[in-house]
Amino acid sequence: MSANPLVGELLLGVHAAAVWYCTGLVWVIQLLVYPGFAQMVGPDWIAVHARHTRLMGWLVGGPWAVQGLTCAVLLVWRPDGVPLGAALVAGLCGAATVAVTVGVSVPCHQRLARGFDPAVHARLVRTNWWRTAAWTLGGAVALVMIGLAA
Numbered sequence: 001m002s003a004n005p006l007v008g009e010l011l012l013g014v015h016a017a018a019v020w021y022c023t024g025l026v027w028v029i030q031l032l033v034y035p036g037f038a039q040m041v042g043p044d045w046i047a048v049h050a051r052h053t054r055l056m057g058w059l060v061g062g063p064w065a066v067q068g069l070t071c072a073v074l075l076v077w078r079p080d081g082v083p084l085g086a087a088l089v090a091g092l093c094g095a096a097t098v099a100v101t102v103g104v105s106v107p108c109h110q111r112l113a114r115g116f117d118p119a120v121h122a123r124l125v126r127t128n129w130w131r132t133a134a135w136t137l138g139g140a141v142a143l144v145m146i147g148l149a150a
Contacts, residue, residue: 008079008149015070015090016142021063022097023135029056030132034125041116049112067094067138074145081150086141093138100130 033052040048071094074087108124111117 005079005150008082011070011073012079012082012142012146012149014066015074016139016146018063018066018070019090019094019135019139019142022060022067023139025060025063026128026132026135030125030128034121034128037112037116037121037124038118045116046113049109049116053109053113064097068098078145079149081148082145083148086145086148090138090141090145093134093141096134097131097138100127100134105131 037049071087071091074082075084075091078084078087104127105124108120108127111120112124
């Protein structure tokens, strides 16, 4: 589909970089940050959580937007050799991260912002595996698309 293969390579490279940045970040959150929340409980919890939420927005916002934009482009324009099915899987993975974030993670964080709750914390850690899996699969699909590009 591409008139210029360099444009397709750039698109796939930017997409893969954004997805793998988010993938690495979500694994650090899943294995280190969220479990560590339980050790931060105390009089400073609300301030600690507020700082986490504020900084996390800055850390993930840009790359996540780039992932979404590049997914959207790949759904309508792909480099030669990249099938629509691969772009659809990438898009579904990206959509899953948004759905879990909006539907589960944000409500958990809103509750935790008012005070630590062990049950809500456990739900956040447990359901964040869904985002971790979606970003990891999305990263794998990004690498497959690079490999398939002619």
